[in-house]
Amino acid sequence: MQDISLIISVALIHLLALMSPGPDFLMTVRNSLTYSRRTGIFTAIGLSIGISVHILYCIAGLALIISKSIIAFNAIKLFGAAYLIYIGIKSVIAKKSTINIKEEKKRDDITRLKAIKIGFLTNVLNPKATIFFLSLFTFVIKPETPTVTLSIISVLMITLTALWFSLVAIFFTQKHILKIFNKFEGVFNKTFGGLLILLGIKIAISENY
Numbered sequence: 001m002q003d004i005s006l007i008i009s010v011a012l013i014h015l016l017a018l019m020s021p022g023p024d025f026l027m028t029v030r031n032s033l034t035y036s037r038r039t040g041i042f043t044a045i046g047l048s049i050g051i052s053v054h055i056l057y058c059i060a061g062l063a064l065i066i067s068k069s070i071i072a073f074n075a076i077k078l079f080g081a082a083y084l085i086y087i088g089i090k091s092v093i094a095k096k097s098t099i100n101i102k103e104e105k106k107r108d109d110i111t112r113l114k115a116i117k118i119g120f121l122t123n124v125l126n127p128k129a130t131i132f133f134l135s136l137f138t139f140v141i142k143p144e145t146p147t148v149t150l151s152i153i154s155v156l157m158i159t160l161t162a163l164w165f166s167l168v169a170i171f172f173t174q175k176h177i178l179k180i181f182n183k184f185e186g187v188f189n190k191t192f193g194g195l196l197i198l199l200g201i202k203i204a205i206s207e208n209y
Contacts, residue, residue, distance in 0.1 A: 003149045007156065010140060014157045017132055018164045023084055023199060025168065027122045030091060030192045031115060032169040033181045035108075039115045040169025046119020048162035053124050055154045058137040073127065077203055080125030084200035087118070091193030119165075127203060 018024070024047050032040030065072070123129060141153065171177075181188055 003146065006141070006145070006149065007153055010136065010153050011156050011160065013136065013140065015160055015164070018161060022128060023080075023122050023126050023196070024119075024165065026192060026196055026199070027087070027118060028165045028168045029172050030087075030196070031110075031118065032172045033178075033188060033192075034091070035110055035115070037169055037173035038112070039110055040173060041166045042112045042115035043119035043122075044162050044165030044169060046116035046121075047123045047165055048119075048158045049116065050120045050123025050126075050129070051158050051161045052154070054129055054133040055157065058133045059150070059154075073130070076125060076130060077127045077206075080127060081200040081204035083121055083125055084196045084203070087122075088193040088196030088198075088200060091189045091196065093193075 028040055028043050028047070031043045141150070145153075
């Protein structure tokens with residue numbers, strides 16, 4: 001009964017964290033609108049793979065080392081900030097292209113592997129995720145938690161991540177939303193690009209996250 005309560009608690013905490021707007025959300029929406037629903041979903045898969053990395057190093061006890069090491073944490077923070085700024089700049093300077101509503105994709109769509117890579121790097125280089133999982137595995141999930149329960153929690157968090165951001169991708173690629181995006185694509189690209197750049201700068205200059 002206690003294990004079931006822990007699993008439900010972690011699932012709710014993780015779901016609330018997923019719903020909180022951040023780099024993962026912005027990147028999923030950007031890739032879904034800029035490329036296609038398929039690309040958005042594979043970005044979500046990449047994000048979920050990133051989650052598995054956070055879980056693995058937390059279980060191994062590396063999260064505490066990373067959080068205590070100024071050099072390690074700042075390296076992750078600066079790489080993550082640089083990546084967000086890079087993607088943001090690409091969005092700002094992107095040229096307008098036409099969406100084929102029937103095919104629900106753009107002619108310049110990216111490969112599935114590249115979409116997964118973008119999602120993975122966005123999540124795994126996010127210092128906020130490092131701190132979140134450190135807190136989760138310190139204050140909620142105890143060292144004595146049974147391996148079976150820990151495995152269920154891990155699979156659940158990875159699955160929830162993939163499902164939630166896949167739903168985000170599906171929602172933002174509805175036909176009426178695509179029509180609006182196609183009409184104001186330049187504005188959306190610059191807005192999302194600007195938000196990613198600002199988020200990257202905020203991460204880079206923050207003393208702690």
